[in-house]
Amino acid sequence: MSNIELFNPYDWAFHDDPYPIYQQLREEHPVYHNPSLNFYALSRYEDVVNAFKNWPVFSSSAGVALENVSADVSKVFSMLGQDPPRQQAVRGIVRKVFTPRRIIEQEPILQRMCQQYIADFPEDSEVDFIEQFAGKVPMDLISEMIGVPACDRDMIRGWANDLIERVDGSPDIPPKAIEGSLGLLGYFGDMVKERRKTGHGDDLTTSMLTAELDGERLDDEEIVSFLFLMSVAGNETTTKLLANALYWGQKYPSEFSKVQVDHGNIPNWIEETTRFDSSSQILYRLTMEDTTLHGVTIPKGVKVALLIGAANRDPSFFERPEQYNIDRDFRNNIAFGKGVHFCLGAALARLEGRVCMEELFKAYRSYRIDEDSLVRVHSGNVRGFSQMKVRFAR
Numbered sequence: 001m002s003n004i005e006l007f008n009p010y011d012w013a014f015h016d017d018p019y020p021i022y023q024q025l026r027e028e029h030p031v032y033h034n035p036s037l038n039f040y041a042l043s044r045y046e047d048v049v050n051a052f053k054n055w056p057v058f059s060s061s062a063g064v065a066l067e068n069v070s071a072d073v074s075k076v077f078s079m080l081g082q083d084p085p086r087q088q089a090v091r092g093i094v095r096k097v098f099t100p101r102r103i104i105e106q107e108p109i110l111q112r113m114c115q116q117y118i119a120d121f122p123e124d125s126e127v128d129f130i131e132q133f134a135g136k137v138p139m140d141l142i143s144e145m146i147g148v149p150a151c152d153r154d155m156i157r158g159w160a161n162d163l164i165e166r167v168d169g170s171p172d173i174p175p176k177a178i179e180g181s182l183g184l185l186g187y188f189g190d191m192v193k194e195r196r197k198t199g200h201g202d203d204l205t206t207s208m209l210t211a212e213l214d215g216e217r218l219d220d221e222e223i224v225s226f227l228f229l230m231s232v233a234g235n236e237t238t239t240k241l242l243a244n245a246l247y248w249g250q251k252y253p254s255e256f257s258k259v260q261v262d263h264g265n266i267p268n269w270i271e272e273t274t275r276f277d278s279s280s281q282i283l284y285r286l287t288m289e290d291t292t293l294h295g296v297t298i299p300k301g302v303k304v305a306l307l308i309g310a311a312n313r314d315p316s317f318f319e320r321p322e323q324y325n326i327d328r329d330f331r332n333n334i335a336f337g338k339g340v341h342f343c344l345g346a347a348l349a350r351l352e353g354r355v356c357m358e359e360l361f362k363a364y365r366s367y368r369i370d371e372d373s374l375v376r377v378h379s380g381n382v383r384g385f386s387q388m389k390v391r392f393a394r
């Protein structure tokens, strides 16, 4: 395989096992260059972490996908498509309302949601895990937090799902995905206007209208962008995390049995899943100046892929990284990124992972995935399944 073909970001996410490629990149091409698509990739743990921290050189201003996005589109992605100081200002205001306390308060709500979906499982407990559980809970929880009424949640979830629609092997954004974005943006725009008029409620959207930091508030457009970002960053990633946990639990029965014996091991199961096979494995940056690493100069103005998935398997930072081991030391896990853009929803994602699994395994003792039913998503950024038939057993 030539150096150029080694890493194709358009078929990577649905590659059943990208880890041998990651290993080859780390060992042989620590600064990988793909001239036909003109991007670079970093795969060693230290390089990925340093690039995350070095935002003046590795900028988010052109978005976090391979394709550059225009300044207008970038605005829609709120802080994710910005660099400090603006990114820090927006993040600072959002953090005033997206607090640890608000996250903890979601636990009983989440429990009820899970119990309801589990109660709707058919008699034989055979479900499409994505369609009937993992693809529902994350967006419903976001809807609950931001104040979308129950009657609109299916519609919101539909747009959020359309948004991530991609055509195999094509980097273009299909019309359905554009319609999904416009649907969400229009809905959130109306919701913010409505809240400004009526001005009461204790949801996140209402709190954001008056939240301020150093005397500064977010305008309506910025609030809409943040609501949109939550739907993009917090929905699919969490759906994939839940299914990936079941998948690896089945592949490594000895690890799942630790969970069966003691549900107190669920947080570790979730954490190891994010390290071992994270739903968010590639994020791109745009170089603001020439920068030299391992003797290779990456020029100014190109996209650089930061391979989180490869870094999280770097043997210099993880003992026996190729093993799925829920008892390992997780301190170096960078599934939720590093530096100024560190995932704002990491605590929420961990809470969702824990509560969903607690509720499932309160109701059931074990499960079996029909491996023939598995379908992977075709996406440049997200890794995981879009279909997974599972039979749960009591």
Ligand code: HEM
Binding pocket: 060, 064, 079, 080, 081, 087, 091, 142, 229, 230, 233, 234, 235, 237, 238, 241, 274, 278, 279, 280, 283, 335, 336, 337, 338, 340, 341, 342, 343, 344, 345, 346, 348, 349
């Ligand atoms: C398994 C689930 C999740 C994973 C693996 C994940 C991963 C990440 C990563 C790696 C970043 C850093 C992006 C960058 O450096 O460019 C990020 C940012 C972000 N995440 Fe998550 N995330 C998850 C769930 C969530 C949830 C549930 C929410 C909220 C509802 C959320 C909200 C955000 C936001 C707002 C940012 C942007 C922060 C900034 O730019 O300052 N994420 N996430």
